[in-house]
Every structure is written in structure tokens, then in C-alpha cells.
Amino acid sequence: MAKKDLKEMSFLDHLEELRWLLVRSTIAIIVMAFLTYFVSDYLFDVIIFGPTRASFFTYQYLCELSHSLGFAESICITELPFIIQNTEMEGQVNMFVWMCLLSGFVLSFPFILWQVWNFISPALYEKERKGARVFIFFSSLLFFIGVLFGYFVVIPMSVNFVATFSVSSVVKNQFTLDSYIGMFKTSILAGGLFFELPIIIYFLTKLGIVTPQFLRKYWKYAVVLILIIAAIVTPPDVVSQLIVAIPMLLIYEVSIFLSVLVHKKRLQENG
Structure with missing residues (x-):
């Protein structure tokens, strides 16, 4: 199928389109960030600092899981012995602004994807342009699942590990607000x-940059890397490491599966 006839755009025209993409996306983030201001108490007290309390959902669930697996109290968390302190004059102000912006980015992500799609759609076939809704839906869904994974799995595992790790009873944990927020932002994003990753692999395979053979060839390296990441962000027990590693391995396998489908279709189209 031939591409739709479009007016030739110069390099400066493309830059202008890109500029407006960035402007509209930035406005969307700022608007959503402003809206989070009205629920800031809930945002900070319940969501952002939720993983610092032993009553957090993930800790309670792991405790119940340890009982059901016959591990007794081995991974039950009853206390997180640390405090978070602000050591900079503008620390809390900066934290407030950045977390509102992070919330704005997460909430406006589907709109940003829509803007990106509008930017690249002129270079696509008519059939591909009709897949905009599917692309935005699944990309947004995967992104939000990843955010929830970072929030309910990676952050509490990391907090638990650093809070309970100690080189000596003499040392007391007093984390700075900046370090906690930095870890929070990194884990979420x-x-x-x-x-x-599946969406990225889909497009890279479609462009011929990545092949299923390439992904399978480096599968063992990907597994090792994922296990290392899981070991870093979790306490030193097998259950916690598997909870983090398994979803990441599944995402990589889904990416390979999509790559196979796209690669086969690409070969058929090229004859």
C-alpha cells in the first residue's frame, strides 16, 4: 500500500512540528501537575511516603505470602528503622515542585503519546495510521503497569533493604529527603x-534495526542483567528477588514474541 501523498516538509518545518509537540506536551504536564496541587496532602502522605511505613500494602502482602509458603515470619516487616530528614533550606519546596511535575508527567502520558503519534504518523502507511488508538492504549497501559510495578514492588523492596541493612548497631539510618525522592522518581520512571520495551522492540523490528535472532542471542545476558537488578533492589532472599525478576523476564519474552511476529510480516511484505 502506498503512503498517503503529503506536502513535502522542509527540515525547518519538521523542527517547527517538533517544537509544538514539546510545547503542547509541556503544557499538559504543567496542567496535570497543577491539578495534583489540590490533592497534595494525599499525594505526599499516602502515596509518596506510603512505602516508608510498615503498614504499606506490599509489606503486608509479603508477610501473608511468607505464612502461606511456610516461611513463618521470615519476610514479615514490622518496623522500618529510619527517618527522613530535610537538610536543605529549599528542600521541601523543590521536592513539592518536582513530585507534582512527576505526577503531571505520569497522568499526561497518554496525551504525550498522542502528540508523538501525530508527529510520526505522516511517515506511516494509511493502515498503520489507523492503529493510533491501539498504539496509545497499549503503550499507556504498559507504562501505567510499569509505574505500579515500580511503586508497589521496586520502591518498597529498596526501602526495606536500605532500612534494615546495617554495618554496625552504632550507625543509625537518617536518610535525606533528596535521596528518598531521587530513589522514588527513578523507580517510578x-x-x-x-x-x-515491547513497544520499542516492535518499532525497532519494523525498521529492521532489531531481529528476533539478535534478542535470542543476547537472551542469557538479559537474564543475568535482570537478576542483578533484582538482587540490588531487593532484600537478600530468593522470594523477593523472584517477585522483581519474573515480571521483567516476562516483559523481555513478550518483546521477543512481538519481534518474531513483526519480523515474519516484514519478510512477507518484502517478498
Whole structure:
């Protein structure tokens, strides 16, 4: 199928389109960030600092899981012995602004994807342009699942590990607000973006940059890397490491499966 006839755009025209993409996306993030201001108490007290309390959902679930597996109290968390302190004059103000912006980015992600799609759609076939809704839906879904994975799995595992690890009873844990927020932002964004891997692999395979053979060839390296990441962010027990590693391995396998489908279709189209 031939591509739709479009008016030739110069390099400056493309830059202008890209500029407006960035402007509209930035406005969307700021608007959503402003809206989070009205629920800031809930955002900070319940969501952001939720993983710092032993009553957090993940800790309670792991405790119940340990009982059901016959591990007794081995992974039950009853206390997180640390405090978070602000050591900078503008620390809390900066934290407030950045977390509102992070929330704005997460909430406006589907709109940003829509803007990206509108930017690249002129270069696509008519049939491919009709898949906009499917692309935005699944990309957004994967991103939000990744954010939830980072929030309910990676963050509490990391907090539990650093809170309970100690080189000596003399040392007391007093984490700075900046370090906690930095870990929070990294975990949320990394989780969301990692779960976009199938979408990224889909387009890279479609462009011929990546093949299923390439992904299978380096499968063992990907497994080792994922296990290392799981070992770093979790306490030193097998159950916690598997809870983090298994979803990441499944995402990589889904990416290979999609790559196989796209590669076969690409070969058929090229004859």
C-alpha cells in the first residue's frame, strides 16, 4: 500500500512540528501537575511516603505470602528503622515542585503519546495510521503497569533493604529527603519506561534495526542483567528477588514474541 501523498516538509518545518509537540506536551504536564496541587496532602502522605511505613500494602502482602509458603515470619516487616530528614533550606519546596511535575508527567502520558503519534504518523502507511488508538492504549497501559510495578514492588523492596541493612548497631539510618525522592522518581520512571520495551522492540523490528535472532542471542545476558537488578533492589532472599525478576523476564519474552511476529510480516511484505 502506498503512503498517503503529503506536502513535502522542509527540515525547518519538521523542527517547527517538533517544537509544538514539546510545547503542547509541556503544557499538559504543567496542567496535570497543577491539578495534583489540590490533592497534595494525599499525594505526599499516602502515596509518596506510603512505602516508608510498615503498614504499606506490599509489606503486608509479603508477610501473608511468607505464612502461606511456610516461611513463618521470615519476610514479615514490622518496623522500618529510619527517618527522613530535610537538610536543605529549599528542600521541601523543590521536592513539592518536582513530585507534582512527576505526577503531571505520569497522568499526561497518554496525551504525550498522542502528540508523538501525530508527529510520526505522516511517515506511516494509511493502515498503520489507523492503529493510533491501539498504539496509545497499549503503550499507556504498559507504562501505567510499569509505574505500579515500580511503586508497589521496586520502591518498597529498596526501602526495606536500605532500612534494615546495617554495618554496625552504632550507625543509625537518617536518610535525606533528596535521596528518598531521587530513589522514588527513578523507580517510578524506570518501571514505566522498562515496560515500554515491547513497544520499542516492535518499532525497532519494523525498521529492521532489531531481529528476533539478535534478542535470542543476547537472551542469557538479559537474564543475568535482570537478576542483578533484582538482587540490588531487593532484600537478600530468593522470594523477593523472584517477585522483581519474573515480571521483567516476562516483559523481555513478550518483546521477543512481538519481534518474531513483526519480523515474519516484514519478510512477507518484502517478498
